[in-house]
Amino acid sequence: MSHPPIADVIVAGLGAAGSAAAYHLARRGARVVGVDRYTPPHAMGSSHGRSRIIREAYFEHPLYVPLVREAYMGWEELEALTGRRLYLRTGGLMLGPADGTVVPGARRSALEHGLSFEELAAEDVRRRFPAWHLPDDVVGIFEPRAGMLDPEAAIAAHLDLARRHGAELRFDEPLLSWRAEGDAVEVTTSRATYRAARLVLAVGAWTPRVLAPLGLPLVVERNVVAWFDTTVGRAASRTAPPVSTASPGFGGSTARHESTGRDYSTAPDASTGPDDSTGHDNAIARDEPTVQDEPTVQDEPTVRDEPTARDGSTAHDGSTAHDDPADRGAPPGRNAWSAADVLADPEARSRPAVDIVAGAGARSDPPLARAEDLFAPERFPVFVHEVRPGLTWYGFPDTGDGVKLGIHHSGESTDPETERREATESDVARIRELVRTYLPAADRPVREAAVCLYTNAPDDHFVLGPHPDHPAVIVVSACSGHGFKFAPVIGELAAELSLEGRSRHDLTPFRIERLLG
Numbered sequence: 001m002s003h004p005p006i007a008d009v010i011v012a013g014l015g016a017a018g019s020a021a022a023y024h025l026a027r028r029g030a031r032v033v034g035v036d037r038y039t040p041p042h043a044m045g046s047s048h049g050r051s052r053i054i055r056e057a058y059f060e061h062p063l064y065v066p067l068v069r070e071a072y073m074g075w076e077e078l079e080a081l082t083g084r085r086l087y088l089r090t091g092g093l094m095l096g097p098a099d100g101t102v103v104p105g106a107r108r109s110a111l112e113h114g115l116s117f118e119e120l121a122a123e124d125v126r127r128r129f130p131a132w133h134l135p136d137d138v139v140g141i142f143e144p145r146a147g148m149l150d151p152e153a154a155i156a157a158h159l160d161l162a163r164r165h166g167a168e169l170r171f172d173e174p175l176l177s178w179r180a181e182g183d184a185v186e187v188t189t190s191r192a193t194y195r196a197a198r199l200v201l202a203v204g205a206w207t208p209r210v211l212a213p214l215g216l217p218l219v220v221e222r223n224v225v226a227w228f229d230t231t232v233g234r235a236a237s238r239t240a241p242p243v244s245t246a247s248p249g250f251g252g253s254t255a256r257h258e259s260t261g262r263d264y265s266t267a268p269d270a271s272t273g274p275d276d277s278t279g280h281d282n283a284i285a286r287d288e289p290t291v292q293d294e295p296t297v298q299d300e301p302t303v304r305d306e307p308t309a310r311d312g313s314t315a316h317d318g319s320t321a322h323d324d325p326a327d328r329g330a331p332p333g334r335n336a337w338s339a340a341d342v343l344a345d346p347e348a349r350s351r352p353a354v355d356i357v358a359g360a361g362a363r364s365d366p367p368l369a370r371a372e373d374l375f376a377p378e379r380f381p382v383f384v385h386e387v388r389p390g391l392t393w394y395g396f397p398d399t400g401d402g403v404k405l406g407i408h409h410s411g412e413s414t415d416p417e418t419e420r421r422e423a424t425e426s427d428v429a430r431i432r433e434l435v436r437t438y439l440p441a442a443d444r445p446v447r448e449a450a451v452c453l454y455t456n457a458p459d460d461h462f463v464l465g466p467h468p469d470h471p472a473v474i475v476v477s478a479c480s481g482h483g484f485k486f487a488p489v490i491g492e493l494a495a496e497l498s499l500e501g502r503s504r505h506d507l508t509p510f511r512i513e514r515l516l517g
């Protein structure tokens, strides 16, 4: 390798995972150089849109619970160190059929790990959270510690701290190729060639390209979220104003890996560094994006107009091993959430409201006459609702910019370089169909919609571990649409793997090798 080492670790990709990795590496004293193809936080990858759910009763698998517990501590620490408000506790509702995936999975995780939660019948949900119109066969798990994270602020916070600890961060400088030999890696970007002892690859939706020679069965998926504006009248206009972001182009060079013969070039876009060529000599095969089956809303649920007063919920008082930042009050706010002290008024949760949608009339004093009140954080926890197998949606309360809603795994395979970055009317129509059925008070004009990328592994678990052929390269990616909440702990794990060659957690379920035939 021809160039002298400039760092202990190079981190390529400084989004959710990479910014956290850069911080935790630098904090441990490593000399870090971080590069990103854009200027993070940005809206070209997987970490934009102003909110992400954090929840603990993890329906995907109980193995995530210890990780998310650590992540809560990481977020708390990040808030304290940077003075930024990153986490808003709203509570979380997991909803779905009793024999589905979400509710039984959340219950299993909560019971295995002794988490606090409540079991709710549909009528309990309707009474306590009156925006919901749920059929009687839906059940729920309420977890009090769930809430929302501010992804852009979180990335900025990790990058700030990384810099404070001496990391050198270079933006608009894509990695073009890399090679590894024993304990040395060489990375070529659009501006230079760097050498270090370790490389952390945290390139999100670009992972299938950057690791193309491995042929990993990762699928990048286009997902749309929309903000429904409950402060204006019923949806006269049902159109979604498209969100336009720059469309990346093509270009780049190729390089062949020395020892395996695998080609580790990436295909950078034309919007990046000065050395980007406009040529199309790109050795990486590009598949045309395919459109998978679109889930549709078929079942017409029956909605009970009159919630009963009976509280059939079951409380489970599990204890958690650490303090809850929300219990002690979050640091002074600096973002739009600062005014909301959501769980400060537990009474607010159970106060019934006027059902403005069903027109059921006043049921209580004081009444809530405005739709936006139904979606205030104290009455509308973050949620994940499994409608039926293959159709799950999720959403956030209105913290000032509308009720944000999206379909989990909306189904269209894509590529970050050819992606349709504009949300269309039909994208929003699919969400609106669910809104009309289950949250009719939010059936209002859409004030904003955005396209964001999942990087899915076939088993929906993460990819986190050393490259199978090059232990000096740590791959941190493919969070299958649920990775943001773990960013602080993923950053720590990447630092442990890079600097110590091992981790305090068993990362076997996340190893790359599981995906290789």
Ligand SMILES: Cc1cc2nc3c(=O)[nH]c(=O)nc-3n(C[C@H](O)[C@H](O)[C@H](O)COP(=O)(O)OP(=O)(O)OC[C@H]3O[C@@H](n4cnc5c(N)ncnc54)[C@H](O)[C@@H]3O)c2cc1C
Binding pocket: 012, 013, 014, 015, 016, 017, 018, 035, 036, 037, 038, 040, 044, 045, 046, 047, 049, 051, 052, 053, 054, 173, 174, 175, 176, 202, 203, 204, 205, 206, 210, 223, 224, 225, 266, 268, 406, 452, 453, 454, 476, 477, 478, 479, 480, 481, 482, 483, 484, 485, 486
């Ligand atoms: C709509 C949507 C909703 C979601 N909701 C949730 C949720 O509620 N809760 C949750 O926990 N998770 C959620 N997720 C998943 C979560 O947001 C992602 O798992 C996480 O943000 C991925 O982080 P990342 O660091 O892998 O990718 P990113 O944050 O996208 O970072 C990758 C970075 O790599 C850079 N890069 C790419 N190629 C190169 C290159 N060649 N050289 C240099 N840099 C490069 C990119 O510019 C980018 O900055 C959601 C995702 C989406 C899309």
